[in-house]
């Protein structure tokens with residue numbers, strides 16, 4: 001605990017609020033990212049869909065896109081699976097309209 | 104056109120009820136017909152803070168269930184004209200708070216009031232969701248503390264996605280930050296998040312900073328909203344907050360350490 005410690009180390013109190021702010025910025029950014037337009041079940045849905053599709057066609061994670069849109073009283077769950085190249089670059093869309101009950 | 108304002112936070116004990124009471128009282132003091140509704144079913148407290156606990160006969164859920172009409176349930180404030188309180192039910196189960204029921208009561212209140220203030224319970228369950236669902240504006244009450252700030256951000260997400268305005272694709276709920284229980288000297292010392300820190304994280308406009316003040320407890324002991332306490336910092340901060348809400352451009356007070364002068368130290372002034 002020399003003189004230098006006191007000069008160069010930020011005071012413990014100072015770092016306390018700064019640490020809180022830093023931790024908050026990280027967690028808040030993370031939580032905002034995961035809730036933007038996507039309900040909690042979306043990642044799990046995506047994973048399970050991928051498993052089902054894989055039983056029939058070899059696709060990987062990046063070739064399946066799940067997207068949720070809100071239009072009036074409807075939520076539209078849009079599912080895009082890019083199938084591999086045997087049939088030349090076919091993209092097949094599947095739309096599942098879901099009535100949210102205020103339409 | 105009545106405006107519905109929810110006072111919300113996610114976290115409990117941050118000052119929602121204190122804020123609801125003073126905000127509603129301040130609006131009524133300035134001549135606006137105001138009603139404040141306690142949405143905390145099972146944990147009624149607004150009546151105590153407003154000092155009308157012994158005059159509660161019927162409650163919010165009685166009205167929803169058609170067991171009483173609004174005139175029977177609304178409590179007219181004894182101190183401030185234009186101010187009414189609608190107490191929460193102390194006994195009924197929360198399921199009674201239905202979207203249809205709440206909407207019906209709000210629509211009836213809209214006929215007679217200019218401002219409808221909804222004191223939300225903590226959490227993100229039914230009571231809190233119902234309190235914010237019909238809101239036009241939101242006072243997000245936050246303490247300068249990590250869990251409170253995080254919960255406020257969560258509530259902002261819910262306002263943006265699960266309010267009626269969001270669901271109907273209307274203009275979003277107007278958000279206001281109320282930073283409560285602020286202690287400038289602790290923020291200056293660096294052991295508490297500062298106003299700027301919280302603003303930077305939450306990114307919504309600051310409506311008011313309410314200092315940590317012993318007067319809040321004293322006024323709740325007495326059942327007097329702190330905004331009515333002359334000479335109190337917290338009361339003055341709530342007064343400013345109401346004026347700002349109504350469009351006045353006032354500087355924020357009580358956010359920097361006040362060097363207490365000799366006289367002030369001698370005679371107090373908190």
Ligand SMILES: Nc1ncnc2c1ncn2[C@@H]1O[C@H](COP(=O)(O)OP(=O)(O)O)[C@@H](O)[C@H]1O
Pocket residue numbers: 112114115116117118119120121122225283284285313314315316317319320323337
């Ligand atoms: N500005 C303040 N200074 C000191 N104490 C406060 C302040 N605001 C609220 N409190 C205290 O914090 C506690 C919780 O306040 P309350 O308004 O009931 O919070 P909530 O409704 O969010 O649960 C109460 O004991 C209240 O007296």
Ligand SMILES: [Mg+2]
Pocket residue numbers: 119120121143148223224
């Ligand atoms: Mg409360």
